[in-house]
Protein backbone atom coordinates (compact mmCIF):
# COMPACT_ATOMS: atom_id res chain seq x y z
CA UNK A 1 0.00 0.00 0.00
CA UNK A 2 1.07 3.58 -0.70
CA UNK A 3 0.72 5.96 2.24
CA UNK A 4 0.86 9.72 1.78
CA UNK A 5 1.78 11.46 5.05
CA UNK A 6 1.24 15.12 5.93
CA UNK A 7 2.86 16.88 8.92
CA UNK A 8 1.67 20.35 9.99
CA UNK A 9 1.72 20.38 13.80
CA UNK A 10 3.96 23.39 14.30
CA UNK A 11 6.28 25.36 12.03
CA UNK A 12 7.29 22.74 9.46
CA UNK A 13 5.14 21.56 6.56
CA UNK A 14 6.20 18.06 5.59
CA UNK A 15 4.85 15.60 3.02
CA UNK A 16 6.10 12.09 2.26
CA UNK A 17 5.22 8.90 0.44
CA UNK A 18 5.93 5.50 2.04
CA UNK A 19 5.20 1.98 0.80
CA UNK A 20 4.22 -0.80 3.23
CA UNK A 21 5.78 -4.26 2.85
CA UNK A 22 4.22 -7.68 2.67
CA UNK A 23 6.04 -9.23 5.65
CA UNK A 24 4.94 -7.66 8.97
CA UNK A 25 8.54 -7.52 10.28
CA UNK A 26 9.91 -5.59 7.30
CA UNK A 27 10.40 -1.84 7.58
CA UNK A 28 8.22 0.19 5.16
CA UNK A 29 10.05 1.97 2.35
CA UNK A 30 10.36 5.76 2.03
CA UNK A 31 9.79 6.71 -1.63
CA UNK A 32 10.05 10.51 -1.39
CA UNK A 33 9.65 13.38 1.04
CA UNK A 34 9.61 17.18 0.96
CA UNK A 35 9.79 19.80 3.67
CA UNK A 36 9.27 23.51 4.12
CA UNK A 37 10.47 25.11 7.35
CA UNK A 38 8.85 28.37 8.50
CA UNK A 39 11.73 29.19 10.84
CA UNK A 40 12.76 32.29 8.88
CA UNK A 41 9.20 33.62 8.89
CA UNK A 42 8.86 33.28 12.67
CA UNK A 43 12.39 34.49 13.49
CA UNK A 44 11.35 38.15 13.43
CA UNK A 45 8.91 37.42 16.29
CA UNK A 46 11.33 35.36 18.41
CA UNK A 47 9.02 32.34 18.33
CA UNK A 48 6.23 30.59 16.43
CA UNK A 49 3.17 32.78 15.69
CA UNK A 50 0.29 30.26 15.45
CA UNK A 51 -1.89 32.20 12.99
CA UNK A 52 1.03 32.77 10.60
CA UNK A 53 1.96 29.10 10.90
CA UNK A 54 -1.54 27.94 9.86
CA UNK A 55 -1.64 30.29 6.87
CA UNK A 56 1.76 29.19 5.66
CA UNK A 57 0.84 25.48 5.93
CA UNK A 58 -2.11 26.26 3.60
CA UNK A 59 0.28 27.83 1.07
CA UNK A 60 2.83 25.00 1.17
CA UNK A 61 1.02 21.72 1.51
CA UNK A 62 -0.24 21.17 -2.07
CA UNK A 63 3.00 22.23 -3.84
CA UNK A 64 4.95 19.93 -1.50
CA UNK A 65 2.52 17.09 -2.26
CA UNK A 66 3.04 17.63 -6.00
CA UNK A 67 6.82 17.60 -5.52
CA UNK A 68 6.70 14.33 -3.56
CA UNK A 69 4.47 12.57 -6.11
CA UNK A 70 6.68 13.77 -8.95
CA UNK A 71 9.87 12.64 -7.22
CA UNK A 72 8.38 9.20 -6.51
CA UNK A 73 6.93 8.95 -10.03
CA UNK A 74 3.52 8.15 -8.56
CA UNK A 75 0.11 9.52 -9.62
CA UNK A 76 -2.11 10.97 -6.89
CA UNK A 77 -4.83 8.36 -7.49
CA UNK A 78 -2.34 5.56 -6.77
CA UNK A 79 -2.26 6.66 -3.11
CA UNK A 80 -4.08 4.12 -0.90
CA UNK A 81 -4.21 5.92 2.46
CA UNK A 82 -3.81 9.61 3.34
CA UNK A 83 -2.20 10.04 6.78
CA UNK A 84 -1.86 13.29 8.71
CA UNK A 85 -0.65 14.48 12.09
CA UNK A 86 -3.70 14.51 14.37
CA UNK A 87 -1.84 15.93 17.40
CA UNK A 88 -0.32 17.09 19.64
CA UNK A 89 0.51 20.56 18.31
CA UNK A 90 -1.02 23.93 17.42
CA UNK A 91 -4.76 23.49 16.79
CA UNK A 92 -4.94 25.74 13.73
CA UNK A 93 -1.82 24.25 12.18
CA UNK A 94 -3.05 20.70 12.78
CA UNK A 95 -6.42 21.57 11.20
CA UNK A 96 -4.70 22.49 7.93
CA UNK A 97 -3.05 19.08 7.57
CA UNK A 98 -6.15 17.21 8.78
CA UNK A 99 -8.45 19.20 6.50
CA UNK A 100 -6.30 18.87 3.40
CA UNK A 101 -5.71 15.15 4.02
CA UNK A 102 -9.42 14.51 4.50
CA UNK A 103 -10.42 16.50 1.42
CA UNK A 104 -7.83 14.70 -0.68
CA UNK A 105 -8.90 11.30 0.64
CA UNK A 106 -12.60 12.07 0.07
CA UNK A 107 -11.91 13.16 -3.50
CA UNK A 108 -9.90 9.96 -4.12
CA UNK A 109 -12.40 7.77 -2.22
CA UNK A 110 -9.60 6.54 0.03
CA UNK A 111 -9.38 6.26 3.85
CA UNK A 112 -7.52 8.62 6.17
CA UNK A 113 -5.36 7.85 9.18
CA UNK A 114 -4.61 10.31 11.99
CA UNK A 115 -1.09 9.92 13.38
CA UNK A 116 0.33 10.85 16.79
CA UNK A 117 3.19 13.32 16.21
CA UNK A 118 5.34 11.83 18.98
CA UNK A 119 4.91 8.34 17.60
CA UNK A 120 6.28 9.80 14.37
CA UNK A 121 9.37 11.11 16.19
CA UNK A 122 9.72 7.82 18.08
CA UNK A 123 9.67 5.71 14.92
CA UNK A 124 11.80 8.11 12.83
CA UNK A 125 14.99 6.03 13.38
CA UNK A 126 13.29 3.32 11.28
CA UNK A 127 13.87 5.64 8.30
CA UNK A 128 17.63 5.16 8.62
CA UNK A 129 19.74 2.57 6.82
CA UNK A 130 20.34 0.57 10.02
CA UNK A 131 16.94 0.54 11.77
CA UNK A 132 16.60 -0.54 15.42
CA UNK A 133 14.93 -3.70 16.67
CA UNK A 134 12.36 -3.86 19.47
CA UNK A 135 12.43 -3.65 22.45
CA UNK A 136 14.31 -0.47 23.31
CA UNK A 137 14.48 2.51 25.63
CA UNK A 138 13.45 5.67 23.81
CA UNK A 139 14.72 9.11 24.75
CA UNK A 140 12.32 11.53 23.15
CA UNK A 141 13.82 15.02 23.27
CA UNK A 142 11.97 17.64 21.25
CA UNK A 143 10.88 21.25 21.51
CA UNK A 144 7.79 20.36 23.54
CA UNK A 145 8.58 17.01 25.14
CA UNK A 146 11.24 15.19 27.14
CA UNK A 147 10.32 11.60 27.91
CA UNK A 148 11.92 8.24 28.53
CA UNK A 149 9.86 5.34 27.29
CA UNK A 150 10.00 1.60 27.17
CA UNK A 151 9.06 0.56 23.63
CA UNK A 152 8.17 -3.10 23.08
CA UNK A 153 6.78 -2.74 19.58
CA UNK A 154 4.73 -0.45 17.38
CA UNK A 155 1.99 0.97 19.59
CA UNK A 156 3.45 -0.54 22.76
CA UNK A 157 4.76 2.41 24.74
CA UNK A 158 5.20 2.64 28.50
CA UNK A 159 6.22 5.98 29.99
CA UNK A 160 9.20 5.65 32.35
CA UNK A 161 9.69 9.32 33.15
CA UNK A 162 9.26 12.80 31.73
CA UNK A 163 9.95 16.44 32.40
CA UNK A 164 7.93 18.06 35.14
CA UNK A 165 8.35 21.52 33.57
CA UNK A 166 10.32 22.62 30.46
CA UNK A 167 11.37 20.26 27.67
CA UNK A 168 15.07 19.85 26.79
CA UNK A 169 14.55 21.69 23.50
CA UNK A 170 12.82 24.47 25.37
CA UNK A 171 15.79 24.69 27.77
CA UNK A 172 18.09 25.07 24.76
CA UNK A 173 15.80 27.65 23.14
CA UNK A 174 15.13 29.74 26.26
CA UNK A 175 18.80 29.79 27.32
CA UNK A 176 19.77 30.72 23.77
CA UNK A 177 17.30 33.60 23.84
CA UNK A 178 18.87 34.88 27.10
CA UNK A 179 22.23 34.79 25.32
CA UNK A 180 20.78 36.75 22.38
CA UNK A 181 20.99 33.88 19.92
CA UNK A 182 17.58 34.18 18.24
CA UNK A 183 15.00 31.48 17.48
CA UNK A 184 15.12 28.50 17.59
CA UNK A 185 18.27 28.77 19.63
CA UNK A 186 19.15 25.09 20.08
CA UNK A 187 21.40 24.71 17.03
CA UNK A 188 22.94 28.19 17.53
CA UNK A 189 23.67 27.58 21.22
CA UNK A 190 25.25 24.26 20.36
CA UNK A 191 27.42 25.88 17.67
CA UNK A 192 28.59 28.65 20.02
CA UNK A 193 29.24 26.08 22.77
CA UNK A 194 31.88 24.52 20.52
CA UNK A 195 34.05 27.60 21.12
CA UNK A 196 33.56 27.70 24.89
CA UNK A 197 34.71 26.00 28.08
CA UNK A 198 31.98 23.77 29.54
CA UNK A 199 33.55 23.96 33.04
CA UNK A 200 33.53 27.76 33.14
CA UNK A 201 30.18 28.09 34.98
CA UNK A 202 28.64 25.85 37.62
CA UNK A 203 25.04 25.27 36.60
CA UNK A 204 22.49 23.02 38.31
CA UNK A 205 21.71 19.47 37.13
CA UNK A 206 18.09 19.34 38.30
CA UNK A 207 16.72 15.95 39.48
CA UNK A 208 20.01 14.25 38.55
CA UNK A 209 19.93 12.22 41.76
CA UNK A 210 16.16 12.12 42.22
CA UNK A 211 16.09 8.34 41.98
CA UNK A 212 13.35 8.42 39.35
CA UNK A 213 13.41 9.00 35.60
CA UNK A 214 11.85 12.46 35.60
CA UNK A 215 13.49 15.65 34.36
CA UNK A 216 13.30 19.34 35.25
CA UNK A 217 14.86 22.13 33.20
CA UNK A 218 13.08 25.28 34.38
CA UNK A 219 15.66 25.96 37.12
CA UNK A 220 18.50 25.75 34.64
CA UNK A 221 17.06 28.59 32.57
CA UNK A 222 16.83 30.72 35.75
CA UNK A 223 20.44 29.89 36.62
CA UNK A 224 21.56 30.95 33.12
CA UNK A 225 19.66 34.21 33.53
CA UNK A 226 21.32 34.84 36.91
CA UNK A 227 24.79 34.23 35.45
CA UNK A 228 24.05 36.47 32.46
CA UNK A 229 22.89 39.28 34.74
CA UNK A 230 25.94 38.86 36.98
CA UNK A 231 28.22 39.11 33.96
CA UNK A 232 26.51 42.30 32.77
CA UNK A 233 28.87 44.15 30.42
CA UNK A 234 31.20 41.14 30.35
CA UNK A 235 28.54 38.83 28.91
CA UNK A 236 29.57 39.09 25.22
CA UNK A 237 33.12 37.83 25.86
CA UNK A 238 31.85 34.99 28.11
CA UNK A 239 28.89 33.96 25.96
CA UNK A 240 30.58 30.90 24.47
CA UNK A 241 31.61 29.68 27.96
CA UNK A 242 28.07 30.13 29.27
CA UNK A 243 26.63 28.37 26.20
CA UNK A 244 29.04 25.47 26.66
CA UNK A 245 28.22 25.19 30.36
CA UNK A 246 24.48 25.22 29.63
CA UNK A 247 24.73 22.56 26.96
CA UNK A 248 26.89 20.39 29.23
CA UNK A 249 24.31 20.58 32.02
CA UNK A 250 21.40 19.57 29.74
CA UNK A 251 23.36 16.78 28.07
CA UNK A 252 24.69 15.33 31.34
CA UNK A 253 21.16 14.98 32.73
CA UNK A 254 19.85 13.42 29.51
CA UNK A 255 22.69 10.89 29.34
CA UNK A 256 22.62 9.89 33.04
CA UNK A 257 18.83 9.45 33.07
CA UNK A 258 18.98 7.35 29.90
CA UNK A 259 21.58 5.10 31.56
CA UNK A 260 19.30 4.85 34.60
CA UNK A 261 16.41 3.84 32.31
CA UNK A 262 18.58 1.10 30.78
CA UNK A 263 19.46 -0.16 34.26
CA UNK A 264 15.82 -0.07 35.37
CA UNK A 265 14.52 -1.97 32.34
CA UNK A 266 17.50 -4.24 31.69
CA UNK A 267 17.26 -3.35 27.99
CA UNK A 268 20.34 -3.16 25.73
CA UNK A 269 19.18 -0.71 23.08
CA UNK A 270 18.47 3.03 22.98
CA UNK A 271 16.62 5.07 20.41
CA UNK A 272 16.95 8.86 20.49
CA UNK A 273 14.30 10.93 18.72
CA UNK A 274 13.22 14.56 18.40
CA UNK A 275 15.05 17.76 17.49
CA UNK A 276 17.56 17.68 20.38
CA UNK A 277 18.66 14.29 19.02
CA UNK A 278 20.58 16.31 16.44
CA UNK A 279 22.82 17.71 19.19
CA UNK A 280 26.42 16.63 18.65
CA UNK A 281 27.52 16.61 22.29
CA UNK A 282 24.51 14.48 23.24
CA UNK A 283 25.37 11.97 20.51
CA UNK A 284 29.06 11.87 21.53
CA UNK A 285 28.43 11.43 25.24
CA UNK A 286 25.58 8.95 24.86
CA UNK A 287 27.56 6.90 22.33
CA UNK A 288 30.61 6.83 24.63
CA UNK A 289 28.62 5.86 27.74
CA UNK A 290 26.63 3.18 25.90
CA UNK A 291 29.67 1.73 24.10
CA UNK A 292 31.23 1.03 27.51
CA UNK A 293 28.12 -0.97 28.44
CA UNK A 294 27.71 -2.80 25.14
CA UNK A 295 24.49 -0.90 24.42
CA UNK A 296 23.50 0.08 20.84
CA UNK A 297 22.23 3.61 20.22
CA UNK A 298 20.08 4.48 17.20
CA UNK A 299 19.36 7.99 15.97
CA UNK A 300 17.23 9.39 13.17
CA UNK A 301 19.23 10.81 10.28
CA UNK A 302 20.23 14.37 11.19
CA UNK A 303 17.73 16.02 8.83
CA UNK A 304 14.89 13.83 10.18
CA UNK A 305 15.39 14.72 13.88
CA UNK A 306 13.15 17.78 13.70
CA UNK A 307 9.61 17.69 12.30
CA UNK A 308 9.08 16.14 8.87
CA UNK A 309 6.48 14.28 6.81
CA UNK A 310 8.56 11.12 6.44
CA UNK A 311 8.13 10.18 10.09
CA UNK A 312 4.35 10.65 9.87
CA UNK A 313 4.01 8.48 6.75
CA UNK A 314 6.35 5.90 8.35
CA UNK A 315 4.39 5.75 11.61
CA UNK A 316 1.14 5.34 9.64
CA UNK A 317 2.67 2.56 7.52
CA UNK A 318 4.09 0.73 10.56
CA UNK A 319 0.72 0.89 12.35
CA UNK A 320 -1.09 -0.39 9.26
CA UNK A 321 1.43 -3.19 8.76
CA UNK A 322 1.15 -4.13 12.41
CA UNK A 323 -2.64 -4.42 12.09
CA UNK A 324 -3.14 -1.63 14.64
CA UNK A 325 -5.28 0.63 12.48
CA UNK A 326 -8.60 0.65 10.68
CA UNK A 327 -8.26 3.68 8.40
CA UNK A 328 -11.37 5.90 8.51
CA UNK A 329 -13.66 6.71 5.61
CA UNK A 330 -16.05 9.11 7.35
CA UNK A 331 -13.82 12.19 6.74
CA UNK A 332 -15.20 13.78 9.92
CA UNK A 333 -11.67 14.75 10.96
CA UNK A 334 -10.73 16.11 14.32
CA UNK A 335 -7.41 17.13 15.85
CA UNK A 336 -5.98 16.65 19.33
CA UNK A 337 -3.77 19.62 20.28
CA UNK A 338 -3.05 17.89 23.62
CA UNK A 339 -2.61 14.16 23.36
CA UNK A 340 -0.35 11.83 25.34
CA UNK A 341 1.40 8.94 23.66
CA UNK A 342 0.22 6.56 26.37
CA UNK A 343 -3.37 7.08 25.20
CA UNK A 344 -2.60 5.24 21.96
CA UNK A 345 -0.54 2.48 23.55
CA UNK A 346 -2.03 -0.96 23.06
CA UNK A 347 -2.48 -2.67 26.41
CA UNK A 348 0.51 -4.93 26.96
CA UNK A 349 -0.43 -8.45 28.04
Ligand code: ATP
Pocket residue numbers: 010088089117121141142143144145168169170172173184185186187190274275276277278279280305306307
Ligand atom coordinates in the same frame (compact mmCIF):
# COMPACT_ATOMS: atom_id res chain seq x y z
P1 ATP B 1 7.24 18.46 19.76
O1 ATP B 1 7.68 17.42 18.81
O2 ATP B 1 7.50 18.13 21.20
O3 ATP B 1 5.84 18.91 19.52
P2 ATP B 1 8.78 20.27 18.14
O4 ATP B 1 8.14 19.52 17.04
O5 ATP B 1 8.76 21.74 18.11
O6 ATP B 1 8.15 19.76 19.53
P3 ATP B 1 11.24 19.20 17.19
O7 ATP B 1 10.95 19.71 15.83
O8 ATP B 1 11.37 17.75 17.37
O9 ATP B 1 10.27 19.80 18.28
O10 ATP B 1 12.61 19.83 17.68
C1 ATP B 1 12.82 21.21 17.75
C2 ATP B 1 13.73 21.48 18.94
O11 ATP B 1 14.99 20.86 18.74
C3 ATP B 1 13.99 22.93 19.18
O12 ATP B 1 13.82 23.19 20.55
C4 ATP B 1 15.44 23.10 18.75
O13 ATP B 1 16.12 24.13 19.42
C5 ATP B 1 16.01 21.75 19.12
N1 ATP B 1 17.24 21.45 18.39
C6 ATP B 1 17.40 21.24 17.06
N2 ATP B 1 18.69 21.01 16.75
C7 ATP B 1 19.38 21.06 17.93
C8 ATP B 1 20.76 20.91 18.29
N3 ATP B 1 21.70 20.66 17.37
N4 ATP B 1 21.07 21.04 19.60
C9 ATP B 1 20.13 21.28 20.52
N5 ATP B 1 18.83 21.44 20.24
C10 ATP B 1 18.46 21.34 18.96
Ligand code: MG
Pocket residue numbers: 010011012306307
Ligand atom coordinates in the same frame (compact mmCIF):
# COMPACT_ATOMS: atom_id res chain seq x y z
MG1 MG C 1 9.86 22.92 14.32
Ligand code: FE
Pocket residue numbers: 117121142143306307
Ligand atom coordinates in the same frame (compact mmCIF):
# COMPACT_ATOMS: atom_id res chain seq x y z
FE1 FE D 1 8.09 17.54 16.77
